[in-house]
Amino acid sequence: MILTLARKELRSLFAAPSTWWMLALLQFIVAWFWLARVDDYLQVQAQLAQMESAPGATIAIAAPLVNVLAIMLMMLIPLFSMRLIAEEHRNQTWLLLAAAPISPAHIVLGKFLGLLAMLSLIIVATGLMMLTLWLGTPADPGLIASNLLGVWLLAASYAALGLYFSAITRQPVVAAFAALSVSFGLWLVELGGGALRALSPNLHFQNMNAGLVSSVDLCYFALFITAFLLLAIHHLRRELEG
């Protein structure tokens, strides 16, 4: 049942031209940045060769690229997630799901997985770009893997957040704005420093960006995602079952 909903969600995401435009734009910017980093690296390569422990190509090129991808996903995911449930309410298609023998948990998980599948494609595309590093230099597969895992978990967190806001409002634009405000706020919290930093998904992503995969960060992401999915399920359940 969850898979039926996820497949449907993935299909309707790809049925919208705006999805293709956003994906193309994202891919273009990531590729541009990638080439710019490679270019910079090649220019300083001569100096780097003189240094004792010079940064490798992976940490100089791949890690900053994933960092840029993370910030772009923060801005783009609300645009994808806003429609998930809010639009069903607006187009009255919600009643099809509401009258079907499925639970709110099915709906929320199905939609979350559908969106996550699409986001995984973006991350896989970026991963493929990084594989080209091996064409010119030995790269660090561990660092690349931790970066990709980190950005995937970050994307899943933003998707869960966006899904929650899409569940509690009937206006997709409001859902997008709310999700963007919260994720941007959490990003600023991380930049601001202090004890509150631990709340921000970005801080936990930064560790993985640097190549450190710790169970604390993994737990944090699992908690963040579960919390927002449960909130969304709870909200829909109250709406359906009183």
Added chain:
Amino acid sequence: MASPVTLSAQHLTRFHGRQCAVNDVSFVLRRGEVLGLLGHNGAGKSTTLQMLAGALPPSTGMVEICDISLARRPDLAKACLGYLPEQPPLYRDMRVDDYLRFAARLHRVTPARLAEQLQLAKQRCGLLDHGRRLIGTLSKGYQQRVGIAQAIIHQPTVVILDEPTVGLDPAQLREIRDLIRTLGIDGSVILSTHLLHEVEQVCDRAVILREGKLIFDGSIDDLRQHCDIESSFLQLTAERPREAALP
């Protein structure tokens, strides 16, 4: 009457904020029956049907479908139920076949029976030539048919249709009425409408709502008894005198 009860609504009440949209409505539906839900705009017809379909929780009262409580086992109860809302719940960017397959899977039609059920639903609703069309490009009448096909694709015992004949031309109207009659042979159908002659033609029983209250529940013959059906409807639903309207 010996036939078993397929749907029973007991003391349904629903508040929208402080306004009472449906007030203590009770009735039952039996197998082999087509029930017409009549009332003016704003009488609470759609709200009642949404509660019967499990899409809106009643403030008080309960619904049982095939003797299963909708509040306690929504998954089991809803499996016996097909529902067409007032505005057909269509995804405009999907093809008719894909949409109907999705609706069938949502209602737990097994993959083995999917193709057969899809064909049957399309045939019943006159959609055989429209499977590859995008729903958004169909005319209103055809969209309405897709909505009906979605409600019957899993062959539910109880079919709830909210104004199913809106937007259909006279030929389609006749086909859909015939379809509703066929559905009422094995299962049971509840439909809402403004059109009195429609109730007269397809329904066995009528329930009339006024301002959220049930004011008539009986066979079409009962309704017809006094004079013609139109004037008895108008008589029943006529505005009450001002003083009587106050609580």
